[in-house]
Amino acid sequence: MLTIDGKGPGVVALAGRLDAAESPRAQAALDAVHGIVNLDCTGLEYISSAGLGVLLKTQKRLLAANGKLRLTGVNRQLQDIFMYSGFDQILEIEPVR
């Protein structure tokens, strides 16, 4: 189960599990954002390889238009996944406080 909450201009909050089943819905939501986007991951518990693909596609699109994704509230488990996948090199990631 994934909750996607547009919290205002340039801010989207994800909560729950971003897996293969939820990736199409997440991609549709992120396809609608522009510019510099803060992705609040405070409530995000898990991300699969399919979910990583959503972030990669979104980041490439935003970078091409001088925007970017900025992930905030990233928990330790997600940090591990981003590190193992090399996504810590292509995304701006702010760990959970």
Next chain:
Amino acid sequence: MVKYSPGGAPQVDVDIATVAGGVEVVLTDYDVDFFDVTRVPDADVNLPIEQRRPGGLGLHLIRRMLDSLDYRYSEAERRSQTWFRMNAAESPGSGGATPREGPDAHD
């Protein structure tokens, strides 16, 4: 299994058991071709974003998050079994987790 072996038998078994120091999961798939997950090359995670494409990270991540990954295949039964094992004390996110090396391949 469901995604990559749509032509196989509909039954998939998932066995989960606690073992000494951790947990073991065995996935059994029926009427499938040989596909040794332990021999799939790692993804190149150091490519610049311009050269990266979505996909291909599932096994790469699994191999780093688990303590062991084994694969067995029965040609006679066309049955594959994949063993996943994680030691509780070293689970990622528990603090001090380090990237794991790929598992040894098994014949």
